[in-house]
Amino acid sequence: MKNCEYQQIDPRALSVAPLSAQSHAEEKARRPRRKWEVFPGKNRFFCDGRLILARQSGVLPLTLGLIVVTCGLFFAFDCPFLVEHLTVFIPVIGGVLVVFVVTSLLRTSFTDPGILPRATADEAADIERQIDTSGSSTYRPPPRTKEILINQQVVKLKYCFTCKMFRPPRTSHCSLCDNCVECFDHHCPWVGNCVGKRNYRFFYSFIISLSFLTSFIFGCVITHITLRSQAGKSIVQAIQESPASVVELVICFFSIWSILGLSGFHTYLVASNLTTNEDIKGSWSSKRGAEDSGNPYSHNNIIINCCVTLCGPMPPSLIDRRGFVPPDEAVPAAPASEMELPPFTAKSDANMCHQSTKDVLERMLNSSDFHGLCPAGTPKTTPLVQEGPASAPAEPPAGCSRPHERGAAARLCRPLSKHSRRDSLHSINPAFRLASPSPSLSRSALILGDAPNMGFVPLR
């Protein structure tokens, strides 16, 4: 390594900063953010990005409330009587159905329906270049469409002005959530989320199990009242003895029509591989007379259509909710740009290492578990440790901006080195560190290979 001109970071300059409150605030503002925190759509996230819900949660609390109340009343007032007079399986079956209903409902509500991430700036520019725009830029140009052939059928792809891309087939933009959703079915206020490609099977399972549950409870309550009135009492007397049953009857009676209707409708949609959106718009109905089905996505076999929709492979979420936002947000479309290396290296190290520098310096003094902070960093950190406090900032905290314990560090470190341990090695050495925990960057790190590691180990 003869002509190293890499920038050396003066640890002394860094160690001064943490003492001022200003840099603390700056450091807080610069902590690595997860992508869900900067998500452009109208969604709410829970559990650090693991759960997603539409911003307008609609009547989800009402749905849950109704289910819980009805089932609670059922188990409290009807089950004891029915267990005594009929069989113990009644609450068992009821319990299983309730579990299915609630689990499916929660899965539908909190699963990403198949949101398409918006196009990056470069992509949008590329698409713009391909489209002839003739018209002034002061008003919105007419809708752009692109025609393609799918299974010998002409399908028009529309351009989405919000997401800046041509929507794939069957994708629609939900105005409530402000997202393009794949295989968009509808936005359901009862579950508080869109129903699309990824959560349609949960939605279907929810309405089917709910149909069974409401029918089951309805039947059981009728049986209960009938049995009571058979023992020499009138129906009115029976009702007076068990008023909760009436509440359940009313709820079930009114919901059963809509739920059963919806189940039937969606069973038809599943069997013909259609979405509610397509059915309502009549996208393929004009061809119905001419062919078996004008729908180019249908397999023309009910069983196959059902299997594909309900038991097909589960597509992954395309919005990387828990990934970290590349620190250089000015160029979000080019995380792999190596040109960002030098300016970034000094800046973000300074910012990310502030808090941890002090901790690291403290730990240096009792360096017994130092190497444990970032397990992948072991081979590189040890020699640096021995060189003295000055070399400390080179340490694991790159990207782990607030670890105070080993566990926290390990937890934080993991998402950063999500592709390989080796990549986190690159990120550890600040003189060399590539921009972000973004996986594409970790790949570009590999272009530069193992060699730089060898060359850069001695920081001084």
Place this chain on the structure above:
Amino acid sequence: MAETHSLQDLQQPAVSSKVFVQRDYSSGTLCKFQTKFPSDLESRLDKQQFEETIQTLNNLYAEAEKLCGKSYLEGFLACMTAYTIFLCMETHYEKVLKKIARYIKDQNEKIYAPRGLLLTDPIERGLRVVEITIFEDRSIGSGR
């Protein structure tokens, strides 16, 4: 393996342009990319190599979305467990996505990086495009 690099060299490559390989929807909503060779890459890459890369990617995505007995079983089992099984098990699709990530990494190392190109995993672009970044042509010296 004593190859070293100066940071000077590393600072060199600048992004010259990006090429986007769009999706091919002729077979429906399955994930498939167009194999048409972009003209911008003519000076850097063989048409055949490009087509081979894209075709392999298409095959891998087809494998991920394949409707076979195994995927049906997975789906059926998931349904029976009220979909709670997905909380502890990695789906077949996710396994293939990891395979794809490894393949792209491999292609970048062997073919694209030496030519000053970088393939971006389509999953980072929402499976909409395969983004190929073209770097300015300097001798990066990243030979192995």
